[in-house]
Amino acid sequence: MKPLLQQIASVYLREHEQELGNMLFVFPNRRAGLFFLNYLSKMIDRPLFAPETMTVNELFARLSNLxxxxxxxxxxxxxxxxxxLSKKEETFDKFAYWGEMLLNDFDDVDKYLTDAKQLFTNVTELKQIDSLFDYLSENQIEAIRRFWSSFVPTSESAKQKDFRxxxxxxxxxxxxxxxxxxxxGEGYEGMIFREVAERMQRREELPVEWSRIIFVGFNALTPAEEKLFTYFRNNGLADFYWDYDIEELEDSTNRGSDFRQANLEQFKPRYELADEExxxxxxxxxxxxxxVGQAKYVHQLLRELYPGNKEEYSSEELMKTAVILSDENLLLPMLHSVPQELDKVNVTxxxxxxxxPASTLIDNLFALQRAIxxxxxxxxxxxxxxxxxxxxPYLLQLAGREAKAISDSITQYNKIYIPAEEFADNELLAALFVSNESPRQMAAYLTKLFRLLLQRLQTTEENTPPVHLEQEFLYHCYTAVNRIEGLLQNTEIELTNETFARLMKQLISAVSIPFEGEPLAGLQIMGLLETRGLDFENVIITSLNEGVFPQKQSAPSFIPYHLRKGFGLPTGEHQDAIFAYHFYRLIHRAKKVICTYDTRSEGLQSGEVSRYIHQLKYHYRQPIAEKIASFDISFSKPETVEIAKSEAIRQKLAPFLTEGSRRALSASAINTYxxxxLKFYLSTVEGLQESDDVEETIAASTFGxxxxxxxxELYNTMKGRxxxxxAIDSVLKSPTAINDAVALAFTRSFLKKEEGIVYPEGQHLLTTGIIQKYIEQLLRNDKKLTPFEYVASEYRFDERFALPSGKSVNLKGFIDRIDRKEGVTRILDYKTGSHDLTVFSGIAQLFDKEEKKRPKAVMQTFMYALLYQQQQGNCTVEPGIVIIRSLFKDADTxxxxxxxxxxxxxDDFxxxxxxxxxxxxxxxxxxFDPxxxxxxxxxSDxxxxxxxxxxxxx
Structure with missing residues (x-):
């Protein structure tokens, strides 16, 4: 079947070939105009002046004085x-949301030429409805009565009073x-529509530049549009072509036919369109x-439609296929799913x-400002x-080295809050990290920053297509910010940064960057509204779910449903009728219609297919080939992973056996084994470690x-004495000494600073306060053992341990504390965890890999005792463990x-x-056994x- 636009182009070329240059063709959208001119150009065999094309909104703007x-x-x-007018102290922040809603309502009121005074009238008695609204139909009056009956003054609630x-x-x-x-001299779109309509009603002459105006492919007309159509019809200038020759739309019970009869009766076409196919x-x-699976399925469908090489298919051939995205969130997955062979794709x-990334940067900058x-x-x-x-990405590209250095420094020194001075050495970073207290400051800040980013990208050596794309993104964001900065400078309205952030988000969300390329070439990917007036042989519709197609939600409005219905303003039923028309019109001339829907039922998603499929199947008896795509998911038994000690791995193990090597095994590494x-191999042999992260609060390991x-620090003054x-009493009686020791340890362990001392604050002060209490209790426990000789703290050893096989292994460790009393040397290990055990059943338990509660701390302390004796000679050693969490109830080590x-x-190791x-x-x-x-x-635990x-x- 011939596309509607092609039929109209054929008729007008035949009847008005020489007059086309003086005519105007009006379409529901710009793309329909492009397709129309394309069809027309292919029928012309000699030079002609092309007719002008525009949308109806552009026509109103052209005719208006605003x-x-x-x-x-x-x-x-x-x-x-x-x-x-309200005399209310309402902030702009609170007003912004419903102010947007009110602008939309005013737009509807004007486009539908509603009497605003009558609509917003305060009806105090129901009997007034009959006299005030006598120009409305009985059904409209009944709808208004239903609404106002709940607002009778004698029973008003607080909310009703606020509404009134x-x-x-x-x-x-x-x-x-x-x-x-x-x-x-300005107006919003609806106001421009009303201004033109009222001028026509006053019989003013409109500035018409064309010999004829042809309206093509319209359906649901607003009253303002009806007046425009009527004006040009009565002046003998207009011609109208509707796409209603569709079997399903001849059914009066189909919502898509709601506007059909009235439009055909009022606005008849001059010429008969013949499509004999x-x-x-x-x-x-x-x-x-x-x-996303639907997007991947479309890849398979396109492969089936175009199985050959890209050289086999012309742009015109690819233009016969359209992919309709009911859910716009599928745009990016869909772009990644188009086969590489189809290199010509047009995204409307x-x-x-x-x-x-430019928009994401703005969001990140607002988040940065909130936490200053x-x-x-x-x-x-x-x-x-x-x-x-x-x-x-922008910072990594333009200041990657400096950004990494600062990021590494934050992690290394555990910085929670970073002063602005740390960014001063780089122009871009210095411009980024600035405090902005007001929206005007924030707008100027964003303008300056985006200008700087654009300049930096323009001078980058990698001036590649991705860089050009990023420049495009930044330019559009810069334009949006610059625009809102100008508006803020010209208003005295006070608003917060939060409201400014919402306005920026709203402004950016309305911007869509057009894809470069020829709009009349290749596969078409579009939304439903972009299909108005267009016909395709192959139509692929994704997300054909109820609630998505048609959309369930309606735009928020301050005008309640019954008043909308009473005054003829658009309601949910109106939107349903528009969706139904677009659906049946879209599939009418297609040879192949392929629909996909999401079968998942979760949250607000029902997994139900759209009502239009049910209508086609049961009401119109259309044969539909149905199937469910499934994913083959099987849970295979995980394979046991093992690493054989190959020659390469043995070479990595060799340094642990080589005297003088820096590689040595610690007690924790042996416990890991x-x-x-396998974990031992990955962490100790290969050296794989978790990436460091900033600790906001003091973690358990840092606590220890x-x-x-x-x-x-406290016992170092008594070392060797x-x-x-x-001596212990003197420390306990000096809280400053303990406080300073804890602060110094906090500076070294948490802030990773080797010089100076930083006293903890806030939550850190609470945690270090707990540590201080534990230290005081340990000192009290130590006091009961006095007198004793304090030998060493954090005693480091590096020893080689001989094995029966003839190998010797490098071992290392830190003994937390060594003291001596009555000829017995105590080796103590501080443990901050609650899981550390001090009781064991025997030596075999210490090395039992199957033991779920293996006493790791005992094995570690015994290892320290063994190596200490090896280093110091045979002496009486008593290994012990200080369980810090148990200090207040148990002093036994x-x-x-x-x-x-x-x-x-x-008592004796x-x-x-x-x-x-x-x-x-x-x-x-x-x-080390190969x-x-x-x-x-x-x-698995x-x-x-x-x-x-x-x-x-x-």
Whole structure:
């Protein structure tokens, strides 16, 4: 079947070939005009003047004496008017949302030529309806009566009173807005429509430049448009062509036919359109349990429609196929799903500016401003916001080295708030990290920043197409910011940065960047409204779900439903009728219609196919090939991962056995091996570690480090001397000494500063206060043991341990505390966790890989005792553990061996030395045994918090 536009082009070329240059063709959208001219050009074999084409909105703007007003400036103007009339102290922040809604309502009121005074009348008695609205039909009057019956003054609620109070000033607001806009020669779209309609009603002559005006492809007309059509018809200038020759729309019960009869009767075409071809249409419906999955399915459909190479298909051939996106969020997945062979693609929807990196940067900058802290004259920025901005693509490209250095510094020194001075060395970073207290400052800041970004990108060496695209994004954002900055400078209205952020978001969300390329070439990807007046052989409609197609939600409105219905303003039923018309018109001339819908039922999503499919199937008896696409998901048993000790891996293990090498095993590494050999391999042999992150609060590991550091600082003054009760009392009686020791440890362990001392504040002060209490209690416990000799704190050792196999292993460690009393040397390890055990059943338990609660701390302390004896010679060593969390209820530091019921304290390591040394050597031998691979633990509980689960897929 011939497309409607092609038929009209053929008729007018035949009847008015020489007059076409003086004619105007009016379409529902610009794209229809482009397609029409394309059809016309292919029928012409000699030079001719082409007719002018435009949309009906452009025609109204051409005929009007008013200029289109800026939307944001309209909102400011409306707020000033509302404030002057309502006498309410309402901030612009609160007004902004419903001010937008009111502008939309005023737009409808004007386009539908509604009597605003009558609409916004305060009806105090129901009997007034009959006299006030006698020009309306009975159905309209009944709708108005239904609404106002709930607002009878005798039973008004507080909300009803608020509604009436606002409702009473709406007409004065509407009237004053009109007066001010007319005085400045401006108007919003609906006002321009009404101005032209009223001039026609007053029989004023409109500035018509054409010999004939042809209206093509319209359906639901506003009263203003009806007046325009009637004016040109009565003056003998107009011709009308409707796309109503559709079987389904001849059915009066079909909502899509609501406007058909009236339009055909009022506005008849001059020429008969003849399309003698017969239609052979097939319809397919596929349910897919995924939104993005539909885009991937379209890839397969396009492959089937165009199976050959791209050279085989002309642009004209590709133009016969349209992909309709009911859900605009599928635009990007769809663009990535188009086969590479189809290199000519035209996207009519444009690329939303709101999803570009430039828009994301604006959101990040507003978030940065919200979290700023002022400390005296110093401006501090919250680290999370700083790091997000430093990792933004623009910053990585234009200041990557400086951004990385600052980001690394934040992580390394655990900076929560970063002063502005740290960004001063780079012009771009210095312009970014600035405090802005007011919207005017913020607007100037954004304008300056985007200008700087554009300049930097223009001078970048990598002047590639992606850079050009980023410049386009930045330019549109710069234009939006510049526009709103100008508006803010010309208004005295006060608003917050939050409202300014919302206005910016609203302004940016309305901008769509057109894709470069020939609009009349290639595969067409478009929204439903862009299809008006166009016909395609192959139509692919995605997201054909109820609630999406047609859309369930209607635009928010201050005018209640019954009043809208009573005064003939558009309602939900009106939108349903428009959707139905577009659907049936779109598929009418298609040879192949393929629809997909999302079968998932979750949240507000029903997984139900659109009502139009049911109508086609059951009411019109159209054959529909239906199928459900499914994904083959099988849960295979995870394979056990093991790493054989190949030659390459043995070479990586060799440094641990080489004397003088820096590679050495610690007690925690050996414990890791006993828990999971694979984890040992990844962390110790390969050196894979989790990336560092900033600690906002003091983590458990840092808590322990601060405790260790403070204890070392306090006891360092007594190192190598006899500790007496008086010496400990002097420390306990000096809170400053303990406080300074904790602050110093906080500076070194948390802030990672090697010089100076920073006293904790806020939440950190609470945590360090707890550490201070633990230290005081440990000192009290130590006082009971006095006198004793304090040997060392954080004692480091590096020892080589000989194995029966003849190998020697490099071992290292830090002993938290060594003291001596009555010839017995105590080796103590501080433990901050609650899971550390001081009781064990025997040496075998310390090396049992299957043991769920293996006493790791005991194994570590025994290892320290073994190596200390090896270093210092044979002496009496008592290993022990200080459980910090138990200091207030238990001062015992001893280890206990409990093979059965009776627990025996470990007073002398020599009693366990031989057995432990043999088991320890066997464990180390196993680590370096080339025949034994590094295997994965079988205990999945040990994998819960392991950072390597992504690798081993446990």
């Amino acid at each position: 200029q289109t007003a800026d939307r944001i400036s309209l909102l400011f103007r409306l707020y000033a008017i509302y404030q002057s 109070a606002t409702w009473e000033i709406l007409y004065p607001v509407y009237e004053k807005l009109h007066t001010e806009l007319l005085a400045s 017969t239609r052979e249409r097939t319809i397919e419906l596929t349910g897919i349990p995924s939104a 929807m444009g690329y939303p500016l709101s999803i570009t 802290r002022q400390k005296g004259t110093q401006t501090l920025f919250y680290y999370r916001n700083v790091q997000i901005i430093l990792q933004h 006993l828990d999971c050999p 480090s601060i405790f260790h550091g403070a204890m070392e 006899m500790v007496t009760a008086e 001893k280890l206990y061996c409990k093979p059965e019921r009776q627990a025996t304290p470990v 020599n009693d366990y030395k031989e057995e432990f040394s043999a088991a320890f050597a066997q464990c180390l031998d196993e680590i 025949a034994l691979p590094f295997t994965q633990t079988q205990d 040990k994998c819960k918090y392991c950072p390597f689960t992504v690798i081993c897929k446990r």
